[in-house]
Amino acid sequence: MQEKGLLIVLSGPSGVGKGTVRKEIFSQPDLAFEYSISMTTRAPREGEVDGVDYFFKTREEFEKLIEEGKLLEYAEFVGNYYGTPVDYVQQTLDNGKDVFLEIEVQGARQVREKFPDGLFIFLVPPSLSELKNRIVTRGTETEDVINNRMSTARDEIEMMNLYDYVVENDQVERACERIKAIVVAEHCRRERVEPRYKKMLEVD
Ligand SMILES: Nc1ncnc2c1ncn2[C@@H]1O[C@H](COP(=O)(O)OP(=O)(O)OP(=O)(O)O)[C@@H](O)[C@H]1O
Numbered sequence: 001m002q003e004k005g006l007l008i009v010l011s012g013p014s015g016v017g018k019g020t021v022r023k024e025i026f027s028q029p030d031l032a033f034e035y036s037i038s039m040t041t042r043a044p045r046e047g048e049v050d051g052v053d054y055f056f057k058t059r060e061e062f063e064k065l066i067e068e069g070k071l072l073e074y075a076e077f078v079g080n081y082y083g084t085p086v087d088y089v090q091q092t093l094d095n096g097k098d099v100f101l102e103i104e105v106q107g108a109r110q111v112r113e114k115f116p117d118g119l120f121i122f123l124v125p126p127s128l129s130e131l132k133n134r135i136v137t138r139g140t141e142t143e144d145v146i147n148n149r150m151s152t153a154r155d156e157i158e159m160m161n162l163y164d165y166v167v168e169n170d171q172v173e174r175a176c177e178r179i180k181a182i183v184v185a186e187h188c189r190r191e192r193v194e195p196r197y198k199k200m201l202e203v204d
């Protein structure tokens with residue numbers, strides 16, 4: 001029987017660097033994750049592409065997806081809906097591949113209920129002032145939205161004890177290395193050791 005993949009959830013306050021870290025991890029070929037592209041009612045930012053960064057939906061379309069049970073989890077975050085397509089996640093896990101979700105904490109709680117064996121990682125900034133600096137420097141949000149996201153961030157950080165691991169994003173490369181090490185360790189712990197590691201342990 002084919003082993004199921006690992007469901008990896010990365011959360012953290014807005015602006016901590018989840019997307020940056022995730023893109024860096026996905027640019028490296030040594031860990032084969034599949035990224036689950038989320039649905040959102042948020043308007044696309046400059047340079048964002050439908051079907052690559054998000055599937056952009058109207059509120060009506062999103063509410064229909066909720067009614068039809070098409071979402072593994074969803075949440076309203078600072079005025080917009082965000083959600084994870086259930087079929088893609090389930091099919092990819094069933095095919096034995098690891099799936100990587102980058103979602104906020106309300107959604108992560110719902111995923112934990114459905115996938116208690118998932119791997120839940122919370123990314124933290126070196127400080128709240130650095131968090132604000134990152135979100136401001138990104139230059140994508142209005143002042144009102146930044147203030148809203150910063151006040152939500154304080155509540156989110158209080159939820160970090162619900163996660164299996166907390167990783168500091170002081171430098172992108174270091175945060176990626178920490179996350180990759182956690183995933184490899186989890187695979188070993190769950191005895192789903194990659195063949196190349198098994199080979200290393202073989203005795204002649
Ligand atoms: N380790 C880091 N040091 C300095 N700047 C960083 C670091 N990681 C990310 N950044 C910068 O911080 C900003 C926010 O990063 P990013 O968009 O990846 O955050 P996010 O957590 O995905 O945010 P959101 O939840 O709002 O989508 C970006 O401008 C990014 O370049």
Ligand SMILES: Nc1nc2c(ncn2[C@@H]2O[C@H](COP(=O)(O)O)[C@@H](O)[C@H]2O)c(=O)[nH]1
Nearest residue numbers: 038039074075077082083084102103104107
């Ligand atoms: N619960 C979910 N949260 C999600 C999902 N996709 C993204 N997110 C999180 O929303 C906020 C805001 O994202 P932004 O792109 O507008 O900055 C951030 O914390 C994302 O991680 C999802 O499918 N479900």
